[in-house]
Amino acid sequence: MDCDHINKLIESYLDAELTLSDRRDFETHVTDCGDCSAQLEAMRALQNNIQNMHYHTAPCTLKQTIKNQLRDYTGEDTSRISWLKWSAMATGFVSVGALSSWLVLAYIMVSPLQTRFTDDIISAHVRSLMVDHVTDVESTDRHTVKPWFNGRVDFSPPVKDLKEQDFRLIGGRLDYINNTAATALVYQRRAHIINLFIYKYSPSQHSHKPQLLQRNGYNVIYWSRNGLNYCSISDLNKKELTEFSQLMATF
Amino acid sequence: MLTKKDRQRFERLSLPHLDAAYNLALWMLRNPAEAEDTVQIAFMRAFEAFNSFSGNNIAAWLMTIVRNTAINTLNRNKRNSNLVSFDEIAHNTEKPHINNHDLRPDEVMSLITKQTVIAELIERLPLDHREVLYLRDIEGYSYKEISEIILLPKGTVMSRLSRARAQLQKWLLQQQRKEHFRGL
Incomplete structure (x- = not known):
């Protein structure tokens, strides 16, 4: 050439x-x-x-308006969904409180599909720790980890060096979650391993609203950005994993 | 006739893409209130046509509807002058050749710190450029998916993307050189 x-x-x-x-x-x-x-x-x-340009969130009122219009269209009684309006208001109150607005939707209802997916995430995380196969490429240098994924997945995962924030990059590996190819970036804080799974939107995996789940003693945080879904998981406490996820989400 | 079950299924499949739909409308219309109205109309149109949707990529299907609705809004407002001027602009856009002689490494790196400038420059791009740039660089759709959304061949998607990026690089270089001379 x-x-x-x-x-x-x-x-x-x-x-x-x-x-x-x-x-x-x-x-x-x-x-x-x-x-x-x-x-x-x-x-x-x-x-x-x-x-890295600012990605706007659709106004909360827009979602509610669409939902109301859809119910009108099918002839359903919109008064039945008043709990949704209440929920939107409650979310608003939380956002002005101590919690970061980024995670205001942390405790929304989890669908069975999401539950199954979270189970897969937990299995992948545990498997990586049990069989001593945390990384395929071991490096603290993001310039080594990022190119390693070239040709292995059809997207380029953003790899961020968070050493200064005390989240040490220790490597990356390929994983497969719920029939979806995913990259796993592995970070460490103290003795805690964090797996950050990144995967593309697919018909079975839509974009995630930022949310925090706790299952089997693990904290799991989902979010989406620029056409990619992210999921961080660790036995690290909720506060520190949220800090990590926010740093990655604003990358 | 669409039922409650259809509505529930539609909400489950479509609402996760609300932010993407809103951002696409915003990139195209550059006006939050119009973007909101457009997305509302587009979601209702999508629901009306939901029974005819048989593909497996609802996100791309929704983007097509949002895009078409946004174009209707632009036409209605008679503010689509960019769309008309696209060909003229596009063919005058030469790809700037950036090499070690044109641009020093520190100049290349300083491009990275120009996000606000980039946002303003993107606003100056014609609609045809902005929409493909959004679908590729923000939403991460493949060339093939974009060609299905905008109903044009893959080659057209590639050339529009290339022209959009070349134009942005050209403007950025011009801006950078202006700043350089101002600093002398």
Whole structure:
């Protein structure tokens, strides 16, 4: 591949649209070519900037209005859903309280689907600790961990170095949760391991509202950002896992 | 006739994508109140057509409906001048060649700190550019999925994305050079 050809492939490479063999050829060329490497980094910087732009949350009233309109359409009595309005109000009160607004929906009702998914997450977390297979790639350097996923999953997981905040990156691995390929980034605080699972939206896995669940002694936090779903899990206490998740969510 | 069960299923499948729908409308319309109205209308249209939905990607299906509704809103408001001027702008957009001679490494890195500027520049992009940029870079849809949402070939998606990014890079470079000369 010459430089002209490589230049045409930069965006497809960053958008994870190249075949595995093209991807390999591309990476080989870029490693040895300063010009192409500079082009790639400039485009990557632009894309990171766009991806980190503020993601708006739809106004709470919008969801309620849509729900009311849907009930009107099917001829259901909208007064029956007054508990939903109450719930929205309660959420509002919580948000002005001590809790971070990021997790205001922490205690919403959990669907059976979500419960099954959380069970899968817990199994994957426990399995990684039991069989001493926490990481496939062991590194404290995000520049080593992030490229390791290239070609292994069809998205690029954001890998953040949180050493200064006392969450040490110790590596990453591939996992498979509820028929979905997921990357697992592994962090450590004191003796506690945190698995951060990242996976794409799919028909069976929609985006997550930020929420915190507690099951089998583990804290589990879900959220979504930029087309990816995130789930952090650890035996770390609720406060510190929330701190970790917020740091990742604002990355 | 849609029943309570349909409504419940629709809510379960569609409401998790409400934020994405709202953000798409906001990127397209650049007005929160209009974005809200558009999403409301789009969700009702989607529900009316719910029985005909047979695919497995409801998110992409919803995005198509939100997009079409937003375009209707723009047409109604006669504020779609960007859409008309797209071809003219697009073909005048040369891809800036950035290499070691054009841009120093510190200049490349400083691009990373330009988020506010980026937001303003994105607002200046024509609608056709903004929507593909949103669907790819914010929502992470593949080229194929985007082509299904905007009902255009994959090649068109790729060229629009490329032009949008090239335009942003060009503007960013211009801005950066202006700042550089101001600092001399």
